[in-house]
Amino acid sequence: MRRRHLLALLVLGAAGSPWTWATAGANSPLMLANVYHPGVPLADYWVSEKYDGVRGYWDGKQLLTRGGERVNAPAWFTAGWPATPLDGELWAGRGQFTKAVSTVRQQIPIDAAWRGMRFMVFDLPAQGGPFTERIPVLNRLLATMAVPWVQPVAQSRVATHQALQVMLMKTVRLGGEGLMLHRGASLYRAQRNDDLLKVKTHxxxxxxxxxxxxxxxxxxxxxxxxxxxxxxxxxxxxxxxxxxxxxxxxxxxxxxxxxxxxxxxxxxxxxxxxxxxxxxxxxxxxxxx
The missing domain is CATH 2.40.50.140 (Nucleic acid-binding proteins)
Incomplete structure (x- = not known):
């Protein structure tokens, strides 16, 4: 049976207000996405691939799921990771969602399965400043780590709804799930709002x-x-x-x-x-x- 964990991570955000890791199973302490709709000012957003895996949160000491449950990854997988919290996706590749879930669920980690996993990091929850400024900080941090299976999610810009749809169709044809839009001016807020939007064909x-x-x-x-x-x-x-x-x-x-x-x-x-x-x-x- 799954155990629920009460996590007591408290991080000060850019505005000085506390960012709290709440009780597992309650409101998620992670930033969650709304759904994209035409008319969104795309010039305000960064765009990246939406990775179809298991949401992962590194609190500086342990790897957790979106629900706050500990992920039993092999010790080598998280060896050398920083004390800085990381928000990302535990991903086994395009079209491999079931494999990712099966790997993450194991109470006793299977090394061979974890060798095919990557942690695709898209944000630094405890880092102050807007997302546009957090991107280079994230890239420098992961470059310093030099861990091949921990990778930053590539961010780019798109000018129009039509260009976004072209990018979406190309990503889906290649086996991807969709795209994510992240408002460049947004601070990390542990709630669901339009600072983060998912773009999918359904x-x-x-x-x-x-x-x-x-x-x-x-x-x-x-x-x-x-x-x-x-x-x-x-x-x-x-x-x-x-x-x-x-x-x-x-x-x-x-x-x-x-x-x-x-x-x-x-x-x-x-x-x-x-x-x-x-x-x-x-x-x-x-x-x-």
């Missing part, structure tokens, strides 16, 4: 599984649908709805456990705030039950 979000709905007809004796609960966000209250598509036969025989988190795809929201054409995508193993 919308997705997370919800907690609260019930299994039995199947009928060809799915008799199997899972018919998941009843899930999405947390309140962006002016919408907590929402409950069904996910009935997107499952493999194996997932219908052995559905995600109650209390676990899943990612679902959808096409916008209806007037009541519920996702349209929602379908199951995958289990979020990096989020605490």
């Amino acid at each position: 919308e997705d979000a997370e919800a907690r599984v609260i019930a299994h709905i039995p199947g009928k007809g060809k799915y008799a004796g199997l899972l018919g649908a998941l009843l899930v609960e999405a947390p309140a966000a962006e002016g919408h209250p907590v929402r409950r709805f069904k996910l009935g598509t997107g499952f493999s036969d194996e997932q219908r025989r052995n559905p995600p456990t109650l209390g676990s988190w899943v990612t679902y795809r959808f096409r916008g929201l209806n007037d009541s705030g519920l996702p349209r054409f929602a379908s199951f995508l995958r289990v979020r193993e990096d989020m605490p039950s």
Whole structure:
């Protein structure tokens, strides 16, 4: 069974206000992204690839998931890492999300699997100043570390929505998940806001599984649908709805456990705030039950 950790990291931000690593399972202490929409002033943002792995946070002493659980990486993987907190993605390569999750979940690390992992670092949570100024600090820090499997995420600029879509399509064709936009003037704030935006060919979000709905007809004796609960966000209250598509036969025989988190795809929201054409995508193993 997973253990929850109460983490007591307190870092002073640029404005002098405390940045607190909160209790695992509560509001995430990491910076979280909203969804990109046309009309965003792209000149204000840096753009990078969205790496499809497991969110990782190095607190200066140990490696943690987004939910605050310790990652049991081999000692050699984090040897020589700095006391400076690092925010990034534990990544096994394009199209290797399942491999990354399986590797990170192991209570006893498997060296051979970790040899294929990289920690793609995109921010320094404890570093003061705007993101544009944090980028060169991050690059210098990782260059000094000289650890091949710890790499800075490359940042660039894009001028127009059309150019952004061209970059997105190229990234997806090469097997990438999407893009991220990071406002250059933003400080590191442990909340979800428009300082960080994800750009994908479809919308997705997370919800907690609260019930299994039995199947009928060809799915008799199997899972018919998941009843899930999405947390309140962006002016919408907590929402409950069904996910009935997107499952493999194996997932219908052995559905995600109650209390676990899943990612679902959808096409916008209806007037009541519920996702349209929602379908199951995958289990979020990096989020605490």
